[in-house]
Amino acid sequence: MTPTAAPVGPVASAVAPKVAEPVLEIKGLCVDYGYGEEAVHAVVDCDLTLRRGQVLGLAGESGSGKSTIAMAAIRLLRAPGIITGGEVTFYSRKTGPDGERVTIDMLAASEEQLRSVRWSDISVVFQSALNALNPVKSIGYQFDDLLRVHRPDLSSSQRMERAAHLLNLVGMTGDRLRSFAHELSGGMRQRAMIAMALALEPQVMILDEPTTALDVVTQREILEELMGLRDRLGFAALFITHDLSLLVELADDIAVMYAGRLAERAASASLFRSPRHPYTYGLLHCFPPMHGERGSMDGIPGSPPDLKHIPSGCAFHPRCPWAMERCRLEVPVLSSINGSSREAACWLHSAGATVPAELGLPDPSAPKPPSPPAAPRVRRADR
Secondary structure: OOOOOOOOOOOOOOOOOOOOHHHHHEEEEEEEEOHHHOOOOEEEEEEEEEEOOOEEEOOOOOOOOHHHHHHHHHHOOOOEEEHHHHHEEEEEEOOOOOEEEEEEEOOOOHHHHHHHHHHHOEEEEOOHHHHHHHOOOHHHHEEEHHHHHHOOOOOOHHHHHHHHHHHHHOOHHHHHHHHHHHHHOOOHHHHHHHHHOOOOOOOOOEEEOOOOOOOOOHHHHHHHHHHHHHHHOOOOEEEEOOOOOHHHOOOOOOEEOOEEEEEEEEEEEHHHHHOOHHHHHHHHOOOOOOOOOOOOOOOOOOOOOOOOOOOOOOHHHHHHHOEEEEEEEHHEEEEEEEOOOOOOOHHHOOOOOOHHHOOOOOOOOOOOOOOOOOOOOOOEEEO
């Protein structure tokens, strides 16, 4: 037999990594505050996909529409918030009578369906635990109330055991069940809220700036506990924050919002190393590096626009150092860049435009072109 030569260089075709299935899908979501000509368009044509077991980060300045998207997705918007368009679909692990997995249209679901999904399948950790917790009821009473409604088969003692176990998961002791919200520190209140959000083993957790009011040490501890719980319990998380540097460490994918629209969407490593939107670039350069030479911080000039009087064209163009005439006239649409998985709503990446060097850095996650095969070595006897 003639031996077959082993291939030299990289394998021609590699098996692509398996993409996790979606658990919460948002398409074309539009949300207004108010009616008619006085309505404020808080969210415009937003698309997001949260995949099972992953963390999707949602970043942007205050008033960009981050929390509005999350509350609209689970129909918890307060008046005068109105959902004016779009779809929100929840893909549950649970199966129906026919053996098929349950799919719920969240915007068309009845109140009974929403009640069965909220907290049981999709839970929320709100921005201010002090406001979210009942000030006149003990932490234990609030755990008991939650478990009594959603787990009626549990006895009173079993509910208390479950509550103590949940507090232990987030680094608290069971004796804190007798405490009231005002008797806990900010970090402990936030931990208690996270424990309540985990009580029914949800498939999705919405974390609405859960560490905003905490010091950096407590913030780090809570985030490490959250990610450890995510790995153990397997829930997916929508993490909302204005701190983009925080998301780079936590999230699998990041979406950046500005003035109610998505500005950029990418894998976290790609977005951090090679931003494609001027706004993302500005956010990443608003905080100083921990190492290296000292330098002046430029930041982003100006302020976010008033949503009642959004500038024409791209809403970011008054603050953008690379704005063109087209940016002032036409609204950019979130679209793929050069056929890749990277998406940005920016005319600088359109045909004929010159991409600034700062927005054209190589993407670390982009597949590298295969290297040419090595030339065969020739032995002296064959010359």
